[in-house]
Amino acid sequence: MRELTFAEAALEALVEEFRRDGKTIYMSTGPPAPLLEEFGPERVRATPISESAFVGAATGLAGCGFRPVADLGMATFMFVATDQLVNQAAKITYMFGGQARFPIVFRVSVGAGRSLAAQHSISPYSMFMNIPGLKIILPSTPYDMKGLLVSAIRDNNPVLSFEHMAMGRVKGEVPEGDYTVPLGQARVAREGGDVTVVALARMVHEALSVADELQGEGISLEVVDPRTLVPLDKEAIRASVAKTGRLVVVDEACATCGAAAEIAALVAEDPHTFSHLKASIRRVCAPDVPIPYSPPMEAYVIPDKVRIAAAVRGVLGR
Amino acid sequence: MRELTFAEAALEALVEEFRRDGKTIYMSTGPPAPLLEEFGPERVRATPISESAFVGAATGLAGCGFRPVADLGMATFMFVATDQLVNQAAKITYMFGGQARFPIVFRVSVGAGRSLAAQHSISPYSMFMNIPGLKIILPSTPYDMKGLLVSAIRDNNPVLSFEHMAMGRVKGEVPEGDYTVPLGQARVAREGGDVTVVALARMVHEALSVADELQGEGISLEVVDPRTLVPLDKEAIRASVAKTGRLVVVDEACATCGAAAEIAALVAEDPHTFSHLKASIRRVCAPDVPIPYSPPMEAYVIPDKVRIAAAVRGVLGR
Amino acid sequence: MPLDREELVHLYQQMVTIRRFEERTSEEFQGRAIPGIVHSYIGQEAVAVGVCAGLRRDDRIVSNHRGHGHCIAKGADLKRMMAELYGRKTGYCQGKGGSMHIADFGIGMLGANGIVGAGLPISVGAALAAKLEGGDRVVVCFFGDGATQEGTFHESMNLASIWKLPIIFACENNLYGSTVSLREAVPVTDVASRAAAYAMPGVVVDGNDVLEVRRAAAEAVARARGGAGPTLLEFKTYRWRGHTEFRAIPDNRPPEEVETWKQRCPIGRVEQVLLQEDILTRHQMDEIDGRVRSLVEEAVSFALASPLPAPEDALSDVYSP
Amino acid sequence: MPLDREELVHLYQQMVTIRRFEERTSEEFQGRAIPGIVHSYIGQEAVAVGVCAGLRRDDRIVSNHRGHGHCIAKGADLKRMMAELYGRKTGYCQGKGGSMHIADFGIGMLGANGIVGAGLPISVGAALAAKLEGGDRVVVCFFGDGATQEGTFHESMNLASIWKLPIIFACENNLYGSTVSLREAVPVTDVASRAAAYAMPGVVVDGNDVLEVRRAAAEAVARARGGAGPTLLEFKTYRWRGHTEFRAIPDNRPPEEVETWKQRCPIGRVEQVLLQEDILTRHQMDEIDGRVRSLVEEAVSFALASPLPAPEDALSDVYSP
Ligand SMILES: Cc1ncc(C[n+]2csc(CCOP(=O)(O)OP(=O)(O)O)c2C)c(N)n1
Ligand SMILES: Cc1ncc(C[n+]2csc(CCOP(=O)(O)OP(=O)(O)O)c2C)c(N)n1
């Protein structure tokens, strides 16, 4: 099958949806050139460096029947527009009693690993998981990037698309033609019987290579990629843990109140799954520090195969 | 002992610290009249409705040797100043390698229950727990309000003070004279043996009255009030759960990625505590919906005694 | 822009409707029949009514926390408004929003807002929609003097200007934003003077003179419809009541100031014109008042007769299907 | 404000230092010895140097992502700067910050910033500190044309003005903010014209003429020291290199424009003055350049000889004791 990079897959989703639906509008301080060329500056709009204004404008557009995609660049720039995201876009459907729809996609990049220091290396999806009214996608492969982004554009709600910046050039199979990946459906990236590893974004790939390594030791990992954080496929996660009896959650973001905390909690609170738990849960996350600049320190805080493997051994009591 | 309201206790902390330390500065769109009268408009500053500017100004002041207290009013107004809180105040100590100190207190009110609808009824502390570099206090009694606020003002870091708006007029014992409640020390509000209930802010009082009620049924609850969310007294929480073997976490905020998720996770991930767990954990939180306006709906989403008692019975298998 | 007698009577009636609606709302709030928080529009009636006089039904407005007047002037149903304030299932938002979040997309009222300055970016998006649709629809964004202190004011004015959007920024300068006096909060006398920073016209208007408001707004609307872009209108006006009906926030305004402004009552001023020009007699005005009072009464009865939402209704409408 | 020969030579040397430091930084970045991201100050040297010429050591500055020039002009140590870029323990931030977060509180350099417009509120706080301290210290906030598009610009200018703070807002208008052309992003020609909205003086200055910069800045500093409040200075200038040294972001600027501005090289212009006024010979300039090059070389050697932080150092400095 054809291979595309993560970035190409995202662009293809946009181009196809922009062809399909004339109500789609793109806003960004630097819109992608191919999109601008094909759809022109009315629909593909270069904005000033005014995130609150253009995020809010997306909400206004959506309320008037358009289907905007607002690209904020890096996730950290959401913080200058947080009110427009969490108090406006997220709550407006509910506060107005469902009388209008707000189909919006907010694209941002996340992730550390490129020595961009504390402000530019943040993965703040869990902050937005605490805000009902937003949906959240977090793809780990070009296939999911395209399929989830298409679903996000077609969805009638505000959807945050968190795209890992270290994966832009990662290649993967993407079929020709139209397909979607539904929001709320986890993917079992690898089946296994001993330990469930729920991993997010780039960590899916780390988990998969740990699974390869540990196979040699006779340890069988089941790797689950939630793919969307809201809605979160609790059933798939619980089913896997009920089967293996052991859970390691791997996320590049800080542990405290992160997505990993939620995943641990939803397993620990389910009587059925809990009754199958054979060991305490492990979180493999960044420690609670801002991401440092210098490579040795940065490498130290980002979860890696060594830490994942250690956690797996830990829950197996080895 | 003398009784003060929650609001009086907070004011007393401010007045005493402002007397003690001439470097303290207050900023708010509507500063408390008694503070303004005693310390004058240079130190107690009325600001425009420009939260980003005055939150950032607090950081600048702190970096130059002052000890500002920035009062934003309601927690929801933090969202127009989020960057200044999470990318600046929170990270600046670390990014600059610890070369300067940023002692700042940010005061905001939280909580639902007053029909203020989705924007004004939010309890977003967990969003900030995910941001290393901030400390967080969440008092449940006038005693703690004063003692924690004094500690926060004396602390050399940015501290968010989340103060429950439904508790302003609640009275409680507050000794005369100077005392502090250290950050990071939970309080066992009631000792008991059957189930640990970790409750936050106003929910501490709900949990305590459930404990009274259930005593009649022979159920003994241990109620733990973390009092500060960062640092979080993990040891106290784990010790209580290791003793009782059962955990119910009660928080008025939305469950997903909330403080309750973190508390559940830190129990489920600790091998020793986990080994003592006799039942799955329960979270009693708001469901994942924006807070509605109309009283019957609002009452439905805020955790109450009935839901707490049901969860307690649930973990006891009754 | 001639104004016929009938239209003037209509504007008068709208202003009286807002006044009576708000009086009743305050009463009901004080009596605890209306929960939450209410910001009264009394004193500012001429702004909403004069601005909306020049709008079509398919034009759109964005409102703020002090939004009842905007709703009524744009043609909202008093019954569904009152039902929303009462938290009833029949309210505009099915009881989910309350006073600070009334919206009626059917008449182009895109919603009140509890966050100061937050409506501005949304209104810019609505204006962009109007432009992209290709018709000649316009958008009005209502906001207070307090909102001009927020960064969103700056970003939104700028964006609307560079995109030449069909929008009217209607700033209701009632001199205060809660406890904050504009005079102490900004170093300029007129908010309108800030329009220059965005290369758009800025006009100071007597916000208590509905005819002046109507004239200035119509001009700005004509500009916007004609594709000439946005205008900032600053309406000098005053709220008669405290910042909210909830008394916790002290009213720090000098009582004489409040009195002076009450002398400039926007309704009283139209009444003078109506009398002077022999358009209405006192008696006819009383009749109008009577009719308005019964409309408000009906709205209250409707609200009272309406069911409260079921508790579980809290769980719906978080997401659209 | 007479300028003696010695001072001019000093300004020249500072500008050359920035130029050589930045050339070397780009090289090291391209060679992957410096990780992360680097925004080159080349082309804008006259601004930092001319502005800081009027500052005392105890005055304070706040910088942005393009901050190396500001650091050097305020007197930062090249060694500790370079060590920070190299991510070494001996760097200004012990390797925790990197290019976008260099700070040296000892010399009143309160930090670079990776968020556009975010330094502005912080600088207002520093200026308030200066005022409350009671001395005559001033603060300079450096920011780009792009930052004027953020809400923080508006809020900060306003706050500084009403509080009459001793601050100079130094906008380096290099015509672009990454891919965003200022001409397309705002409807005014001069950022300085927006000062009127904040009732403060706004001055357009040739940012490539260090003497002009120095003169304009000194005037604003004098105003601030004298208690007359803030000034907005707009320095028209240009960056010679791409937005960042990382090539992923396309440089959408017309090559002729880049060429034209290179003709206006701020260093070349001082050299002309130095020659015309017989202050320095070409040979003496070469000597200065040689000295500067060895200082930069020493800085690189210092960085290379310095230890990397231990991985676990990542865990410290999250909180102050
Ligand atoms: C971002 C934000 N900050 C503070 C508040 C609290 N608040 C509610 S209304 C208000 C005053 C608004 O003043 P103005 O815009 O002039 O409107 P007015 O009430 O005078 O009609 C304030 C400060 C808020 N709602 N949002
Ligand atoms: C809030 C925010 N939005 C976007 C960015 C991405 N960004 C980094 S630098 C920059 C351009 C800034 O332009 P300007 O202020 O003119 O400074 P210059 O780079 O021209 O020196 C942008 C958009 C950012 N860092 N912060």
Ligand SMILES: [Mg+2]
């Ligand atoms: Mg006002």
Ligand SMILES: [Mg+2]
């Ligand atoms: Mg620029």
